[in-house]
Structures are given as structure tokens and as C-alpha cells.
Amino acid sequence: MSAPRVGIIAIGQSAFQRRRDDASYPDLVREAVNEALIGAQLELDDIEAIVYSLSPDAMVGIGNAERLGVDAVGGRGKRFLRINTGGATGISSVAAAYYHIAAGACDVVMTAGADKVGECGDSQTVLNKIWDPTYERPLPLGTITMLAMSGIRYADKYGMSEEDMARVVVKNRLHASLNPKAHLRQEVSVDEVMASRYISWPIKLMDCCPQSSGGGAMVLASEKYIKQNRLDAVWITGVGHCSETYYLGDRMGRGFTADHADAYALKHSFDRAYKMAGITDPVKQVDVAELYAPFSNTEYHSIEAAGLADLGGAVAGVNEGRFSIGGAIPVNPSGGVLCTNAIAVTAMIRVAEIALQVSGRAGTHQVKGAKLGIASGNGGDHQFFGTMVVEA
Amino acid sequence: MELLKRREAWNITYTHALGETASWFFVQIRDNARIYGRRCGKTGRVLVPPRAFSDQTLEPTTDWVEVGPGGRIETFTIVYEEFQNLPPPPYAFGYVMLDGADTAIGGFFKGVDLAEPAKAAEQLKVGTRVITKFAEQRKGDMLDFWFERG
Numbered sequence: 001m002s003a004p005r006v007g008i009i010a011i012g013q014s015a016f017q018r019r020r021d022d023a024s025y026p027d028l029v030r031e032a033v034n035e036a037l038i039g040a041q042l043e044l045d046d047i048e049a050i051v052y053s054l055s056p057d058a059m060v061g062i063g064n065a066e067r068l069g070v071d072a073v074g075g076r077g078k079r080f081l082r083i084n085t086g087g088a089t090g091i092s093s094v095a096a097a098y099y100h101i102a103a104g105a106c107d108v109v110m111t112a113g114a115d116k117v118g119e120c121g122d123s124q125t126v127l128n129k130i131w132d133p134t135y136e137r138p139l140p141l142g143t144i145t146m147l148a149m150s151g152i153r154y155a156d157k158y159g160m161s162e163e164d165m166a167r168v169v170v171k172n173r174l175h176a177s178l179n180p181k182a183h184l185r186q187e188v189s190v191d192e193v194m195a196s197r198y199i200s201w202p203i204k205l206m207d208c209c210p211q212s213s214g215g216g217a218m219v220l221a222s223e224k225y226i227k228q229n230r231l232d233a234v235w236i237t238g239v240g241h242c243s244e245t246y247y248l249g250d251r252m253g254r255g256f257t258a259d260h261a262d263a264y265a266l267k268h269s270f271d272r273a274y275k276m277a278g279i280t281d282p283v284k285q286v287d288v289a290e291l292y293a294p295f296s297n298t299e300y301h302s303i304e305a306a307g308l309a310d311l312g313g314a315v316a317g318v319n320e321g322r323f324s325i326g327g328a329i330p331v332n333p334s335g336g337v338l339c340t341n342a343i344a345v346t347a348m349i350r351v352a353e354i355a356l357q358v359s360g361r362a363g364t365h366q367v368k369g370a371k372l373g374i375a376s377g378n379g380g381d382h383q384f385f386g387t388m389v390v391e392a
Numbered sequence: 393m394e395l396l397k398r399r400e401a402w403n404i405t406y407t408h409a410l411g412e413t414a415s416w417f418f419v420q421i422r423d424n425a426r427i428y429g430r431r432c433g434k435t436g437r438v439l440v441p442p443r444a445f446s447d448q449t450l451e452p453t454t455d456w457v458e459v460g461p462g463g464r465i466e467t468f469t470i471v472y473e474e475f476q477n478l479p480p481p482p483y484a485f486g487y488v489m490l491d492g493a494d495t496a497i498g499g500f501f502k503g504v505d506l507a508e509p510a511k512a513a514e515q516l517k518v519g520t521r522v523i524t525k526f527a528e529q530r531k532g533d534m535l536d537f538w539f540e541r542g
Contacts, residue, residue, distance in 0.1 A: 021395040021397065022395060058402065061400060061402070121476060122475070122476045122477055124475045124478060125475065125476060125477040125478060128477075128478065133406070133408040134408070134410050134411075134414045134441075135414065135441040135497075135498070135534060136498060136534075138533060138534040138535050139485055139498045139499070139500070139534060140471065140475075140478040140479055140483070140485065141498070142475070142478070145469045145471060145485070148469035149467040149468065149469050149486060149487070150467075152467045152468060152469065152486075152518065153466070153467050153518065156517070156518040156519075197472065197473070198470070198472040198473075198509050199471070199472065199473040200469045200470070200471045200472070200473065201469050201470040201471075201472070201509050201512075201513050202513070203469075245447040245448070246447065247441075247447065247495065248487065248498070249440075249441075249466070249487045249495050249496035249497055249498060250439075250447060250495045250496075252466035252467060252487060252489065252495075252496045253466055253489040253493065253494055253495045253496045254489065254494045254495075255435075255437060255494050256495075257448065260467065
């Protein structure tokens with residue numbers, strides 16, 4: 001069965017910062033929505049459905065903040081869904097918007113949201129609450145410690161060093177310095193990363209994403225609508241999802257189906273998106289990638305799950321510059337999640353940045369000649385993954 | 393212009409039911425200082441911590457199997473940063489596959505000097521043998537036990 005084509009006709013994103021004291025939560029959503037509507041040359045009435053992108057409520061400190069956000073997206077009288085798959089929320093939201101159109105239910109759908117992570121004084125406490133109260137939450141688990149433990153297993157399996165982690169930071173900060181929308185835009189050296197303080201061994205301060213505030217929005221439309229209205233678009237040609245079981249300790253020990261070192265379900269998600277897009281050799285066919293990696297070590301297993309390197313092979317690739325702007329397949333030319341993380345929209349921005357890249361509108365961080373790109377999002381403790389292929 | 397802020401703290405109380413499987417597990421820890429897993433009848437996998445059903449087969453687990461007290465470190469981290477409402481640093485914790493288990497259970501690592509990160513990490517590397525230690529006063533909780541090298 002061939003799916004009907006769905007295009008991205010506009011995106012909006014804030015210039016992300018730690019705090020935005022000039023803007024309330026709905027103000028930030030509206031900022032991104034306005035930019036997308038201007039880009040699409042549409043009025044609010046042209047949008048038939050809203051997919052609202054919002055991860056854990058406690059991060060913005062407003063229970064069911066989609067209620068407060070409904071006005072900022074012009075939701076009155078429209079179909080409306082809220083999506084939450086943790087860190088994967090943004091790409092799950094783009095997928096849900098895609099499905100509205102691919103199913104033939106709507107011709108024009110907007111997804112939007114915002115986050116104000118910098119307003120939450122206890123983000124690791126909020127994230128500790130994603131673990132069950134019985135067996136795991138009594139331990140001080142958080143997203144940093146959970147992914148530090150992935151890094152420990154990855155290093156043990158493939159020999160990644162702390163300097164190897166630092167080189168991911170150096171690459172992404174250089175990329176972010178070229179992207180006016182990125183939050184952390186200052187270039188750093190390997191020595192500076194190595195000198196930053198330990199947060200959760202082997203992760204140091206500069207190996208971590210920032211807590212960002214800002215909004216994101218995208219407008220998707222059917223091929224029929226795009227042609228009738230002679231709109232510019234790039235096309236979502238592959239959509240994948242995959243889930244993983246709950247317990248972290250089941251991804252180690254004996255007889256596990258997925259090693260916590262790797263991103264097994266992310267690979268399956270990419271396999272699905274690639275199959276749909278007809279990609280058989282990602283190393284040759286993919287021009288650019290925006291991969292969800294909030295800590296430096298996790299970019300390695302994400303590159304491998306995307307099929308851009310063999311298992312354990314991403315380290316050499318980063319060291320050789322293969323994944324830098326100017327290299328064979330730039331990964332996170334925007335600076336990625338490592339430089340900007342407004343959780344509710346982070347994975348949406350991955351897709352939006354790829355849309356900019358393949359349309360040739362990424363400005364100073366443009367990857368020359370990019371025509372086919374991929375994006376991913378990871379949610380929970382490696383439970384929920386989403387992937388997309390976007391083509392010019 | 394002057395921009396105002398409003399500070400709020402959420403203080404929400406829950407009383408969570410642990411269910412039959414976890415209750416039996418924690419009573420054994422509290423009363424007898426023993427750790428048990430549940431075996432999946434279909435695959436023979438021993439799940440620790442114990443669950444009523446297998447995540448792989450969805451079949452009910454069939455019997456209790458005592459595991460440990462020895463085991464091997466599967467992963468760890470050492471936290472040096474203070475987070476509000478989490479323990480004061482530094483502390484080390486991670487996952488251990490106890491002898492007789494097929495999956496790993498979380499716990500703190502104690503008895504390692506954490507002052508020098510690289511030296512401490514070497515003491516806790518993947519594959520290190522550990523032994524389970526139990527608190528004298530136990531209340532039936534994950535914090536009733538921890539792991540030490542040995």
C-alpha cells in the first residue's frame with residue numbers, strides 16, 4: 001500500500017533561551033504558531049486540526065497545559081489532540097499530524113507547543129517521577145543518570161573515551177554557533193569540556209543539554225492542497241515508531257533482547273521509516289540527520305541506530321569529521337538537542353530543522369546540496385522512539 | 393519594563409499500593425534479608441525485581457527463586473552534582489545481576505571512596521563482583537539493601 005504524500009509547508013521556532021521572562025507559556029506557543037502561519041501564508045481558519053505537543057506537565061508546572069495552550073493555537077472549533085511520549089513528544093506530534101492527512105481526514109493540520117524547562121527548579125526531580133514508585137524511584141534515577149549508565153555500557157562494549165564524548169560536544173557547539181535559534185551558541189574545545197565538572201560519571205556539565213524555553217510549530221498539508229494552492233513544500237516520505245520494554249535492568253544481565261548501551265528500538269524505528277521511504281543504504285542515501293541526543297554519549301548509539309555507522313563505529317566517524325558540517329553526513333547541524341532542549345518541542349525541532357535543510361533554507365548552518373534528511377526522537381527511559389525521512 | 397515572576401512549589405501526597413508480587417518480595421527483604429525473583433514459566437528467565445508477568449511473553453510468572461547475595465555490576469554512575477529533593481552528593485548507584493537472576497536490579501554502591509572520580513569508577517567497572525548488604529533496621533524498601541565490592 002502506498003501512502004498519500006504529505007508535505008511540510010511551514011515551520012516556526014523560537015530563538016531558544018534558558019528563560020523567557022517576557023513571555024507566558026501561551027505567549028511562547030503563539031510566537032511559534034505565528035511564525036508558522038506567516039510562513040504558510042495561511043489564516044487560522046485554514047487549519048483543520050491541531051496536534052498539541054506537550055511532554056510531562058510538571059516540567060512547565062501547569063497541569064494539562066494543553067488547556068491553557070488551546071487559544072494560542074487557535075484551537076476553538078477544531079479537532080484537537082494532545083500528544084505526550086516524553087522526549088519523543090515532538091516527533092510523535094508531527095506523526096499524528098501526518099496521520100490525519102494520510103488517512104484523508106484533513107488537508108491542513110498544525111502541530112505546535114512550547115516548553116519552559118528553565119522555569120522548573122527541579123527538572124531531575126520531575127524526571128525521577130517517570131520511574132515506578134515500587135522498585136526504581138526509591139533510587140535517585142533521572143535522565144542524566146539513566147543515560148550515564150548507557151554510556152558506561154557503551155564505553156565498556158566499544159571503548160568510547162571521555163575525550164570521544166567531548167568531541168561530540170565540540171562538533172555540536174560549533175554547529176550551534178552557526179544557528180541563530182540555538183540556545184548554547186558558544187564554541188568550546190575538548191579541553192574545556194574535559195575541565196567541566198562531573199555531574200554523573202562519565203557525564204560532565206558540558207556533555208549535558210541545557211534547560212531551554214521556547215516554542216515550535218509546523219504546518220502539514222496534503223499533496224492535493226499543496227498543488228491546488230501552489231505552495232512550496234518538502235515531503236515526509238518515511239514515518240517509523242518503535243517501543244521498548246519498561247525495566248532498565250532488563251536491558252542488561254543475561255538473555256536481554258536490547259542492550260542499554262545501544263538504542264535497539266530506535267534502530268527498528270529507523271528500519272520502518274527507511275522501508276517506507278525506499279531507503280536501502282542510509283550511508284549513501286542520507287544527506288543530513290537531526291538525531292535526538294541530549295547527552296554527548298547518546299549521539300553515538302543514535303548514529304549507529306540510524307544506520308550511519310556500524311555498532312561501535314560512530315566514535316571513529318565523529319573523530320574523522322564524517323558527521324560535521326562539511327563531512328559526509330552532517331549530524332545535528334543545528335547543534336542538536338545538546339545545545340537546545342525545550343523538551344515538549346525538541347523532537348519536533350529535529351523534523352523542522354531537516355525540513356529547513358532539504359528545502360535549502362537553513363541559512364548559515366545549511367548542509368550544501370541536502371535533498372534527503374532524517375530525524376529522530378527518544379522518549380522515556382528508552383521506551384518510545386519516533387523517526388522520519390524528509391525529502392525535497 | 394519590569395517583568396514579574398511567581399514562585400510555586402507542588403507538594404502532592406500519594407499512598408501507592410505495591411501489589412501482591414512486590415509486597416511478598418519486600419516482606420522477604422524486611423523479615424529475612426533475602427532477595428527473590430520470579431521465574432517466567434515459558435522461558436525460564438528469572439526476573440529480578442520480581443514481576444507478576446513476563447515483559448517478553450506476557451505469561452504470568454510461576455515461582456519464586458532466591459537470588460544473590462553475590463552478583464556482578466552491569467552498569468553504574470557516580471553523581472557529583474546536587475539536585476533538589478535527591479540525595480546529597482557524591483553517591484554511586486547502578487544495576488547488579490545477582491547470582492541466579494537473568495536481569496539486573498538497582499541499588500546503591502557503598503564502601504568505595506568517591507573523592508577521585510576516575511579511581512572510583514575503576515572500582516565499579518562493568519563485571520566487578522559485589523555482595524549484597526542489608527541494613528539492620530529494615531522497612532521493606534529498595535533502600536534496605538545495597539552492594540559492596542567483594
